[in-house]
Amino acid sequence: MPLSSADFSAIWLTLKLASLTTVILLIIGTPIALWLSHTRSWWRGPIGAVVALPLVLPPTVIGFYLLLTMGPHGYLGQFTQWLGLGTLTFSFAGLVIGSVIYSMPFVVQPLQNAFSAIGSRPLEVAATLRANPWDTFFSVILPLARPGFITASILGFAHTVGEFGVVLMIGGNIPDKTRVVSVQIYDHVEAMEYAQAHWLAGAMVVFSFLVLLALYSSRKTKAGWS
Amino acid sequence: MIEVRLQLNYSGFALDVDLKLPGRGVTALYGHSGSGKTTCLRCIAGLERAGDGFVQINDQVWQDSRNGVFVPPHKRALGYVFQEASLFPHLSVLANLEFGLKRIPKGQRRVDLAHATQLLGIGHLLDRHPQHLSGGERQRVGIARALLTSPQLLLMDEPLAALDSQRKGEILPYLERLHDQLEIPVLYVSHAQDEVARLADHIVLLSEGKALASGPIGETLARLDLPLARGDDAGVVINGTVSSHDAHYQLLTLQLPDSPLQMRVAHAPLDLGKHLRFKVQARDVSLSLQPGEHSSILNCLPVTVTQEIPADNSAHVLVRLDAAGTPLLARITRYSRDQLQVHPGQALWAQIKAVAVLA
Numbered sequence: 403m404p405l406s407s408a409d410f411s412a413i414w415l416t417l418k419l420a421s422l423t424t425v426i427l428l429i430i431g432t433p434i435a436l437w438l439s440h441t442r443s444w445w446r447g448p449i450g451a452v453v454a455l456p457l458v459l460p461p462t463v464i465g466f467y468l469l470l471t472m473g474p475h476g477y478l479g480q481f482t483q484w485l486g487l488g489t490l491t492f493s494f495a496g497l498v499i500g501s502v503i504y505s506m507p508f509v510v511q512p513l514q515n516a517f518s519a520i521g522s523r524p525l526e527v528a529a530t531l532r533a534n535p536w537d538t539f540f541s542v543i544l545p546l547a548r549p550g551f552i553t554a555s556i557l558g559f560a561h562t563v564g565e566f567g568v569v570l571m572i573g574g575n576i577p578d579k580t581r582v583v584s585v586q587i588y589d590h591v592e593a594m595e596y597a598q599a600h601w602l603a604g605a606m607v608v609f610s611f612l613v614l615l616a617l618y619s620s621r622k623t624k625a626g627w628s
Numbered sequence: 629m630i631e632v633r634l635q636l637n638y639s640g641f642a643l644d645v646d647l648k649l650p651g652r653g654v655t656a657l658y659g660h661s662g663s664g665k666t667t668c669l670r671c672i673a674g675l676e677r678a679g680d681g682f683v684q685i686n687d688q689v690w691q692d693s694r695n696g697v698f699v700p701p702h703k704r705a706l707g708y709v710f711q712e713a714s715l716f717p718h719l720s721v722l723a724n725l726e727f728g729l730k731r732i733p734k735g736q737r738r739v740d741l742a743h744a745t746q747l748l749g750i751g752h753l754l755d756r757h758p759q760h761l762s763g764g765e766r767q768r769v770g771i772a773r774a775l776l777t778s779p780q781l782l783l784m785d786e787p788l789a790a791l792d793s794q795r796k797g798e799i800l801p802y803l804e805r806l807h808d809q810l811e812i813p814v815l816y817v818s819h820a821q822d823e824v825a826r827l828a829d830h831i832v833l834l835s836e837g838k839a840l841a842s843g844p845i846g847e848t849l850a851r852l853d854l855p856l857a858r859g860d861d862a863g864v865v866i867n868g869t870v871s872s873h874d875a876h877y878q879l880l881t882l883q884l885p886d887s888p889l890q891m892r893v894a895h896a897p898l899d900l901g902k903h904l905r906f907k908v909q910a911r912d913v914s915l916s917l918q919p920g921e922h923s924s925i926l927n928c929l930p931v932t933v934t935q936e937i938p939a940d941n942s943a944h945v946l947v948r949l950d951a952a953g954t955p956l957l958a959r960i961t962r963y964s965r966d967q968l969q970v971h972p973g974q975a976l977w978a979q980i981k982a983v984a985v986l987a
Binding site: 523524526527528529530531532533534535537541542545546 | 673714731
């Protein structure tokens with residue numbers, strides 16, 4: 403057996419983290435993307451830039467600030483301590499929060515593009531056909547933006563799987579709690595276990611390739627709006 | 629009764645109208661692009677929000693900004709037909725039609741699927757997807773979809789503007805059927821005078837966000853104080869009644885409204901008493917001092933001159949005539965006017981070279 407049980411638990415933890423992060427991001431990313439694609443507010447620029455920050459910042463920078471905020475002296479840390487939850491640093495919950503922030507642009511931007519492509523006309527048509535805003539979201543926006551949701555889910559998931567710097571900064575390296583695949587590979591390399599590292603790293607390459615292959619092959623030519 | 633009062637300011641454009649419109653028939657909002665017709669329609673639908681506005685359709689108030697009332701568009705009993713049919717591409721024609729229908733409580737449905745599909749001639753398209761329809765078919769589906777919400781008011785924003793003239797000709801008869809068969813008042817935005825002449829009972833003339841005129845189509849088109857009358861395609865629209873048909877020569881005789889005067893027009897036989905709308909272009913009316921007895925012109929009516937103004941070029945003038953209560957316009961040369969010494973009150977004969985039957 404090339405993979406150890408520690409490897410499997412790292413894989414399991416990674417999948418759990420990526421799935422949970424993707425679900426949370428779809429829930430909070432959708433309203434943000436909807437707002438960004440339709441608002442004429444002055445805030446559109448600043449909010450859009452904040453959402454896109456993780457694209458350009460080194461993960462260590464995000465991790466560093468998260469560490470401070472979630473630590474015992476940070477605002478979030480003091481709040482969670484006041485709630486009796488302790489601090490979120492070096493916990494799975496902390497990793498989820500970090501991943502949500504880190505992968506946010508990979509979910510929000512495809513959704514925002516999909517919503518912008520739909521435009522406001524179908525929403526107006528739905529309103530004149532007596533659909534209230536929630537109804538319009540589920541019966542018009544969701545089906546028309548489906549390719550955008552698929553892209554956003556795949557990218558959000560895959561990007562979280564590939565995360566390393568933020569995890570190391572706020573999660574450390576705790577088996578079954580914060581030791582994800584990327585960290586496990588790092589450990590193997592540190593311990594000179596190149597064969598083990600090869601298996602995991604190779605699996606990551608294959609996984610990432612398959613995900614992107616699925617993504618790019620599923621992309622049809624632009625769907626027409628008639 | 630439809631009451632619309634809207635005031636709205638965008639940078640570079642202001643809309644300021646106060647309209648009382650009939651609660652039945654087709655009212656055309658007519659004007660050039662940029663005159664505010666579409667904005668007006670969108671405000672009535674609630675898709676746009678006029679800062680100061682009052683919109684009442686029969687007994688329902690949709691907006692009364694002074695009392696903080698603004699009913700959101702999805703709660704207004706309206707049907708809206710956009711310039712592009714804007715069908716939902718992810719739904720079949722049938723699902724598009726049912727989209728509005730199934731959101732209306734059963735007790736409030738007054739138009740059923742069978743009736744709407746028959747009225748618009750789209751029964752054979754129900755299984756198709758919008759991508760596989762022609763422009764004209766799409767627009768017919770769009771109109772049927774709006775009708776199926778059983779609206780109190782149907783708003784149509786240049787529904788024919790995106791179509792070529794052949795497709796237009798394909799849809800116009802369906803619009804006329806709507807007009808004849810349904811009791812739903814229609815606000816019809818258009819910049820095409822032929823559509824307006826064919827469909828509208830009432831016309832609102834918009835220019836730069838203001839209503840220059842609002843009135844019955846026959847009277848309003850014949851008003852010399854409006855820019856409508858000065859153009860080359862000026863004319864009047866008359867609603868005649870079929871009084872007899874000459875089978876040998878295939879000519880219909882039409883009685884002018886509330887008048888003993890008659891006109892004849894080449895047309896297939898129609899039932900006596902049926903109303904027929906026709907247009908007489910100002911450039912097809914010539915004036916003479918004598919009845920034209922030795923002429924191929926069919927229609928020669930005794931008229932009285934009521935008013936005269938310059939046309940859009942210095943060679944022509946426009947003369948408004950009264951034919952026993954029916955207004956007519958004649959576009960003649962300034963030379964002819966001087967030769968005939970045309971003046972208000974003068975009795976003349978109007979020779980009408982062509983009559984265009986509209987509906």
